[in-house]
Amino acid sequence: MVKNKCKINWKHIDIDPNLNSEGLIGVEECTNYSTLNFTNKATKELKHNHSKKLTKKKRKLSPGEARTLITPSTSGHSGDVFIEDCNNDSNIEDPTVWSNFGLPDLLIKALTALGFTEPTLIQSLTLPAAILGCRDIVGVAETGSGKTLGFGLPILSGILKEKAKIPELTNSRKSLYGLILTPTRELAVQIKNHLTAVAKFTDVSIAIVVGGMAAVKQERILKMGPEIVVATPGRLWELIQQGNSHLSQISDIRFLAIDETDRMLEKGHFEELHNILDRINNDKTAMKKRQNFIFSATLTLVHDLPKYLLKKSKKYKMSPQHKLQNIIDALGITNAKIVDITKGSGMPETLTEYRISCPIEEKDYYVYYFLQKYPSRTLIFCNSIGCVRRVSNLLNILGCRALPLHSLMKQTQRLRNLEKFTKDERGILVATDVAARGLDIPKIKHVLHYQTPRTSESYLHRSGRTARATQLGITVLLIDPSEIQSYVRMCKTLNKSQDLPMFPVQEDCLKSVKHIVNLGRQLDKLELDMRKENSEEGWLRKAAKEMDIIVDDFSKKYDSSTISSRKKFADVKRKELTSLLARPIFPAGFTGNYPQFSSLVTSKIP
Incomplete structure (x- = not known):
C-alpha cells in the first residue's frame, strides 16, 4: 500500500448576512474527506518547497511515487493530505489550483x-x-x-x-x-x-x-x-x-x-x-x-x-x-x-551580481565591451537625463541601436521606445529610474548600472528588471572612485556581508574597444559642435530677417569655410569608425555566455 500526497478540495460557503459572524473570516467545506489524514506544515516549509521548484524541472511521476501539492487555506497556510492508494491509479485528474482560492x-x-x-x-x-x-x-x-x-x-x-x-x-x-x-x-x-x-x-x-x-x-x-x-x-x-x-x-x-x-x-x-x-x-x-x-x-x-x-x-x-x-x-x-517573503537583500535567487571598478572616463569602454561580448536584451540605468542622452547617443554612433527613456520625453515616444525594446531580442534601453519600478519586460538578460544608484531601493528595483519569474539574469554595477562610499552604504543596507565579485574582462580585447570608443567620442563631439553651429546660424538668420538687416561672415562665430572643413573631417572620422566596426573584436568561436556567480571568489566589504 502506497501513500500519495494530494490536494484538499475546498468549497466556499456563503454566510447568512443576518448571522452574527463578527471575527469570522470565512467558511469552507472539504469535499474529499473520506480517507483524509491531515498534516499541517509551517509557512517556512511552504517557502522551502517553492524554492525547490525554481531549481528542479517538473517530470511525470510514476504511480507509486509521492506527490507534493500546496493547498491554500483561508488563513494563508497550507496543509498536506495523505490518501492511501490501493489500486495505484495515477490517472486521477485534480481540479485547477485556482479554484481553491474562491476565484470566480x-x-x-x-x-x-x-x-x-x-x-x-x-x-x-x-x-x-x-x-x-x-x-x-x-x-x-x-x-x-x-x-x-x-x-x-x-x-x-x-x-x-x-x-x-x-x-x-x-x-x-x-x-x-x-x-x-x-x-x-x-x-x-x-x-x-x-x-x-x-x-x-x-x-x-x-x-x-x-x-x-x-x-x-x-x-x-x-x-x-x-x-x-x-x-x-x-x-x-x-x-x-x-x-x-x-x-x-x-x-x-x-x-x-x-x-x-x-x-x-x-x-x-x-x-x-x-x-x-x-x-x-x-x-x-x-x-x-x-x-x-x-x-x-x-x-x-x-x-x-x-x-x-x-x-x-x-x-x-x-x-x-x-x-x-x-x-x-x-x-x-x-x-x-x-x-x-523577501530573503535578506530582497534579490531574486536567480540573479547574479557583479561590479566593475574603474575611473569615470573609462565607463564607456566597459559598457561597449559588455554589449559586444554578451549581445542580448540589456537595460542600462543612469542617474540623470543628461547622462541618458549622452550614453544613448554614443552607443548609436557605435552601431548599438540604443533607445533612450526619461521623464522629459513625450509619453507616446516613451511607450514607442518600450515597444521597440520589447520586440528586439538584442535591444538596448538607456533609462533613468522611470524604468526601474514594476516594468515587466520579458527576457531582459542584463542590467548595467552606469552610475551607482542613489539609494538601495533603486539598486534593488533596477536589478529586478532581470531574473524575473525564475529566469536567469545578471546585473553589473560600474563604480568610479567618487561612488565607493555610496556603494559601501548600499551593501550595508542590503545586508551584504561580502563585496560583489569583480566582473571578468579580457584586457587584450579591451584595448581594441578603447580605440573604437575614443573614435566614437571624437565623432560625437564633432557632430555636437556642428549642431550648435547650425543652431546658432539659424537663430542669427532669423533675428536678422526680423530686423531686416544683412549679416556678413564677420558677425558669425564660425565662417562658412570652417563649417565646411568640420563636415569633411567628420566624414573622414565616420568612415574610419565604420571600418573599425566591421572588424571582429573577439576571436572566432566565442560563445558569449557570461560566467556564473559561484565560480568567483568574494571578499569582505571594508
Missing part, C-alpha cells in the same frame, strides 16, 4: 488561457485571506514574483461579487469600485493591460488615467463608467479637482491598491497622493468597508541614519516593523495580513 470561474478561465497554471508564492500566501477573508493585505516580495495578480485577482473577484448582489440598471450611473495607484505612467499602463487580460471574459471595465496623454480622451473614457481606474497621482488629482463626475465617487470605493507603496509615500514625492488619501479617508463609514492592498519589494528596507543626525538628536534607526506600521497608519489600514 470566469477569472479561472482567463488565467488558464493565459498559461498561469498555478499561483506564485506571494499569491499563495495572500489570495486566501484577501478573497475568502476580505482582509487588507501588506505584501513584500522580490521583483518579478507576481505581485500584480496578488492584488488584481482579489479586486476583480470582489467586484464581480458586488455586481452580482446589486445588478445595475441600464440607465443608472455606473459605480467606481476599485482604484490602483502607481508611481510611473509605464507601470500604470502595464497593470491595466495585465488586468484587462485577466478580466477579458467578464464585464468589468478598466480605465487608465496618467499624465502625458490627452486629458480629453481620458475624460471621455471615464464617462463610460469603468469599475477600476489605474492612475498616477498627478493626473488623477487634476481630474478630481476639475469635478469629474465618475471620480467624485472616489470616497466610496471598495478596493484600493497602491503599488510600490514605499516610493509613493516618500517625503517630498507625490504630494497629490496625500490629497487623494485625505479625500478617500474622509468618509469613515466607507473607509471601514474598503479593502486595501499594499505591495512593494522594498517595504521593509531601512537605512542607517547619517552621523550628523545621530549626534545632534536622539533619533534612532527605524526598524522594518516601524516602517511598515507608519505606512499602515498613513493609509488607515486595520486588521491587515502582512506577508514578507
Whole structure:
C-alpha cells in the first residue's frame, strides 16, 4: 500500500448576512474527506518547497511515487493530505489550483488561457485571506514574483461579487469600485493591460488615467463608467479637482491598491497622493468597508541614519516593523495580513551580481565591451537625463541601436521606445529610474548600472528588471572612485556581508574597444559642435530677417569655410569608425555566455 500526497478540495460557503459572524473570516467545506489524514506544515516549509521548484524541472511521476501539492487555506497556510492508494491509479485528474482560492470561474478561465497554471508564492500566501477573508493585505516580495495578480485577482473577484448582489440598471450611473495607484505612467499602463487580460471574459471595465496623454480622451473614457481606474497621482488629482463626475465617487470605493507603496509615500514625492488619501479617508463609514492592498519589494528596507543626525538628536534607526506600521497608519489600514517573503537583500535567487571598478572616463569602454561580448536584451540605468542622452547617443554612433527613456520625453515616444525594446531580442534601453519600478519586460538578460544608484531601493528595483519569474539574469554595477562610499552604504543596507565579485574582462580585447570608443567620442563631439553651429546660424538668420538687416561672415562665430572643413573631417572620422566596426573584436568561436556567480571568489566589504 502506497501513500500519495494530494490536494484538499475546498468549497466556499456563503454566510447568512443576518448571522452574527463578527471575527469570522470565512467558511469552507472539504469535499474529499473520506480517507483524509491531515498534516499541517509551517509557512517556512511552504517557502522551502517553492524554492525547490525554481531549481528542479517538473517530470511525470510514476504511480507509486509521492506527490507534493500546496493547498491554500483561508488563513494563508497550507496543509498536506495523505490518501492511501490501493489500486495505484495515477490517472486521477485534480481540479485547477485556482479554484481553491474562491476565484470566480470566469477569472479561472482567463488565467488558464493565459498559461498561469498555478499561483506564485506571494499569491499563495495572500489570495486566501484577501478573497475568502476580505482582509487588507501588506505584501513584500522580490521583483518579478507576481505581485500584480496578488492584488488584481482579489479586486476583480470582489467586484464581480458586488455586481452580482446589486445588478445595475441600464440607465443608472455606473459605480467606481476599485482604484490602483502607481508611481510611473509605464507601470500604470502595464497593470491595466495585465488586468484587462485577466478580466477579458467578464464585464468589468478598466480605465487608465496618467499624465502625458490627452486629458480629453481620458475624460471621455471615464464617462463610460469603468469599475477600476489605474492612475498616477498627478493626473488623477487634476481630474478630481476639475469635478469629474465618475471620480467624485472616489470616497466610496471598495478596493484600493497602491503599488510600490514605499516610493509613493516618500517625503517630498507625490504630494497629490496625500490629497487623494485625505479625500478617500474622509468618509469613515466607507473607509471601514474598503479593502486595501499594499505591495512593494522594498517595504521593509531601512537605512542607517547619517552621523550628523545621530549626534545632534536622539533619533534612532527605524526598524522594518516601524516602517511598515507608519505606512499602515498613513493609509488607515486595520486588521491587515502582512506577508514578507523577501530573503535578506530582497534579490531574486536567480540573479547574479557583479561590479566593475574603474575611473569615470573609462565607463564607456566597459559598457561597449559588455554589449559586444554578451549581445542580448540589456537595460542600462543612469542617474540623470543628461547622462541618458549622452550614453544613448554614443552607443548609436557605435552601431548599438540604443533607445533612450526619461521623464522629459513625450509619453507616446516613451511607450514607442518600450515597444521597440520589447520586440528586439538584442535591444538596448538607456533609462533613468522611470524604468526601474514594476516594468515587466520579458527576457531582459542584463542590467548595467552606469552610475551607482542613489539609494538601495533603486539598486534593488533596477536589478529586478532581470531574473524575473525564475529566469536567469545578471546585473553589473560600474563604480568610479567618487561612488565607493555610496556603494559601501548600499551593501550595508542590503545586508551584504561580502563585496560583489569583480566582473571578468579580457584586457587584450579591451584595448581594441578603447580605440573604437575614443573614435566614437571624437565623432560625437564633432557632430555636437556642428549642431550648435547650425543652431546658432539659424537663430542669427532669423533675428536678422526680423530686423531686416544683412549679416556678413564677420558677425558669425564660425565662417562658412570652417563649417565646411568640420563636415569633411567628420566624414573622414565616420568612415574610419565604420571600418573599425566591421572588424571582429573577439576571436572566432566565442560563445558569449557570461560566467556564473559561484565560480568567483568574494571578499569582505571594508
